Amino acid sequence: MRPLLTHRPLRRLLLVVATGLTVLSGVLALGTGVASAHAGLVATSPADGTSVTPSPDAVSATFSERVSIGVGGLTVRNTRGLRVDTGSSTLDPAGTTVRVALQPALPDGTYVATYRVLSADGHPVSASFLFGVGSGPIDQTAVTSGAANRVWEIAGAVARFLMYVSALLAAGIAFFVAFLHDQDEDRWRLIGWARIATITAVFGAAGIILVQAALLSGRGVASVTDGSVLADVLDSRLGWSLAVLVMGLIAVHLSTDVRNLTASQALALYGGLATAGSFAIWGHSTELTPIWLSTVADVVHATAAAVWFGGIIGLVVVLRRPTDQPVASTARIVQRFSGAAAITVAFLAAAGLVLSWNATGGSVDSLISTTYGRLLLVKVLITGAILAVAGYNRSRLVPALVDDDDPPEAGWRRLRRSVSIEAIALVLVLALTSVLVNVTPARTAVATRDRVVNQTQSVPTGTVNLVVVPARVGPNTLHIQYADAAGRPIDVANTLTIEFSLASADLAAISRQTSKAGPGHFIYTGPELSIAGTWTVTLVARTSDFSEQRSTFAVPIRN
Ligand code: HEM
Incomplete structure (x- = not known):
């Protein structure tokens, strides 16, 4: 033989x-980032690199497409590597926002949130972001999972x-x-x-x-x-x-x-x-x-x-x-x-x-x-x-x-x-x-670039940014972030209401209360944007018992 x-x-x-x-x-x-996978991170709460007071109840990450969690999800650690989240992550009805609750009253300091999710086409997506609790500086040297x-x-x-x-x-x-x-x-x-x-x-x-x-x-x-x-x-x-x-x-x-x-x-x-x-x-x-x-x-x-x-x-x-x-x-x-x-x-x-x-x-x-x-x-x-x-x-x-x-x-x-x-x-x-x-x-x-609505407007206190994901008919997540003229998060209000209306469909305004996620940061997930067209989304921030700040956005929603 x-x-x-x-x-x-x-x-x-x-x-x-x-x-x-x-x-x-x-x-x-x-090509830096060439090996990146397919659902992109659109927004996080708290926002990447920002500090919040008091300690937030939860951390969340919103993606450009639906994802699944499996054995992954969100974990949050302090700079000594100890977990400070309560364990199991949840996915919102739109399938685009992953959320995990935090232990109550975290001490001031820097925290590393790491997400691991699976894109719809089977590619894992994972990375970390930093946020701080309290007014001290964020420790930028805190270990993230990026290199690994x-x-x-x-x-x-x-x-x-x-x-x-x-x-x-x-x-x-x-x-x-x-x-x-x-x-x-x-x-x-x-x-x-x-x-x-x-x-x-x-x-x-x-x-x-x-x-x-x-x-x-x-x-x-x-x-x-x-x-x-x-x-x-x-x-x-x-x-x-x-x-x-x-x-x-x-x-x-x-x-x-x-x-x-x-x-x-x-x-x-x-x-x-x-x-x-x-x-x-x-x-x-x-x-x-x-x-x-x-x-x-x-x-x-x-x-x-x-x-x-x-x-x-x-x-x-x-x-x-x-x-x-x-x-x-x-x-x-x-x-x-x-x-x-x-x-x-x-x-x-x-x-x-x-x-x-x-x-x-x-x-x-x-x-x-x-x-x-x-x-x-x-x-x-x-x-x-x-x-x-x-x-x-x-x-x-x-x-x-x-x-x-x-x-x-x-x-x-x-x-x-x-x-x-x-x-x-x-x-x-x-x-x-x-x-x-x-x-x-x-x-x-290209669709993600064009589709995710990300608009910023000037307001008397600085700017307000609105992100709508996935900006398609069905459940959507809205992130609202107020910042001062220098771009730092600013606490303009404790409550924020959103009014949704669609003139072409002759719909009366639908009013919804958001959850506060950090200083000047509010989140809402819901099914209101249920018809394709250009919706009017009005943010009503109650700045004091007697005054409110209204900002109106034209938000295109596709099928
Ligand atoms: C006219 C030239 C070619 C074009 C336009 C082309 C285009 C493509 C495209 C668009 C994909 C899909 C990639 C994705 O999953 O996103 C693909 C996959 C692939 N191509 Fe080509 N290709 C060409 C030539 C070749 C040649 C010469 C080979 C090797 C002999 C090849 C082998 C493959 C293989 C193995 C896959 C992966 C299939 C999979 O994992 O599903 N291709 N190609």
């Missing part, structure tokens, strides 16, 4: 993965990259062996690659679980041994996605074991589909409408990526065949792959464009003005360059080799070099993709 893998392919695999990891780290290091989160976010992108490269390689090479190869002896070298890739893909998947547990619990990777944390991580779309991935990888692995070609082809085909299709179960496609279109496009895109990427690596291996293999047979494999790749790339590009359209809303502004859009543009540019090289191979190098009964060694060498460049560039594309899937999709980023 032949050895499954010589050391040279293993070295090459490591080289290819190392190249991708280097690019990945570079992209992550260049960033490390985990980068680790998550690296695990995703390892999973993408390995899973696509395993599925693609198995397909190449089953459908495009001549079943000659050197298939064992390819099979060695496919088998190792199935194993590294499982490591990548395990890495994703560990990172997700660390980000959600804030207790490091060891938290995965806690049943409730593991259940929270796996009892989600991520759990289903990884289950389908592992089943696909098992089928792919089996396809390299069975002797019967038809059985091997069936296992490679369906195993590959499950492996690549598993990506669509977790991530942006599950949230970008129309969801059915995103999901179908994602499955087609990832499957085509597997056939192309795995095929290219397969071709590199075949082009380095031992010299005793018949040249005509190698030429036939090259020709078969060239034909299959042309169709595959057409599907990959078409599905990629559909995904891009859904993720950007087809707007040039979102392509240019968001991190997601710019990363996508770079991805398309690199893919374009790869396609130019592939087109040259297909139109010039391959016909010259196939049509010649005894092609010169220089021709094979040129093709080998050219295909190796394609392989390395595809690894770069996958490294970029691992970052892309961790960044807020352009459409969501």
Whole structure:
């Protein structure tokens, strides 16, 4: 029996993965916040970096989209690291504000509030903010979880990259062996690659679980041994996605074991589909409408990526065949792959464009003005360059080799070099993709920027700021903050009433009392903004027994 893998392919695999990891780290290091996730923090109570007197009853954080809490939520600690909240966090009816009650009468000092929530698309969102109790300065050196989160976010992108490269390689090479190869002896070298890739893909998947547990619990990777944390991580779309991935990888692995070609082809085909299709179960496609279109496009895109990427690596291996293999047979494999790749790339590009359209809303502004859009543009540019090289191979190098009964060694060498460049560039594309899937999709980023109402007006005491989240029909949270001319929170009133009215619907004003959250800071959550249109929201601050301060805002509410 032949050895499954010589050391040279293993070295090459490591080289290819190392190249991708280097690019990945570079992209992550260049773009600060690139690995940020998808529901953005809009407001906190107390506001970040402000001091309040007396000690507040609760702390809350409001996000741009609905979130879930799971094992996460809000925790509040003093500068000695001791918890000062009462334990369990709650989510408001809109699903956008997380709140935790505090122990009564906290002593003066600095406090660190840390939130850990899960975005609707499965990405954990976590960070910390500082607030003070009393009139003393805030200790800016108090430890927050920012740096630790960033490390985990980068680790998550690296695990995703390892999973993408390995899973696509395993599925693609198995397909190449089953459908495009001549079943000659050197298939064992390819099979060695496919088998190792199935194993590294499982490591990548395990890495994703560990990172997700660390980000959600804030207790490091060891938290995965806690049943409730593991259940929270796996009892989600991520759990289903990884289950389908592992089943696909098992089928792919089996396809390299069975002797019967038809059985091997069936296992490679369906195993590959499950492996690549598993990506669509977790991530942006599950949230970008129309969801059915995103999901179908994602499955087609990832499957085509597997056939192309795995095929290219397969071709590199075949082009380095031992010299005793018949040249005509190698030429036939090259020709078969060239034909299959042309169709595959057409599907990959078409599905990629559909995904891009859904993720950007087809707007040039979102392509240019968001991190997601710019990363996508770079991805398309690199893919374009790869396609130019592939087109040259297909139109010039391959016909010259196939049509010649005894092609010169220089021709094979040129093709080998050219295909190796394609392989390395595809690894770069996958490294970029691992970052892309961790960044807020352009459409969501622009919509959040445009959608969350955030207006400030001058008042006799300074300014008043109104934030309405999510500014859509249904339950909304309103944050109101009064500040002096220098921007410091100012206690203008103990009670604040909000009047909601919508002239176009002929609605009488609805009056609601807010809760005081800190000096000059009031919060209200309720279902009043129930019709699309421009609402008039009037804030009535009772500044004394005999006077009030009224501020009127025009608040657009969308469906
Ligand atoms: C025309 C060029 C391409 C375009 C426009 C494109 C576009 C996209 C878009 C918009 C996504 C969705 C990212 C998200 O979840 O937000 C995506 C995902 C992906 N792309 Fe591409 N792509 C292109 C080329 C490639 C190539 C050449 C490969 C690799 C061979 C590739 C592999 C992937 C993979 C593996 C995913 C992740 C699927 C998932 O996790 O759901 N793409 N692509």
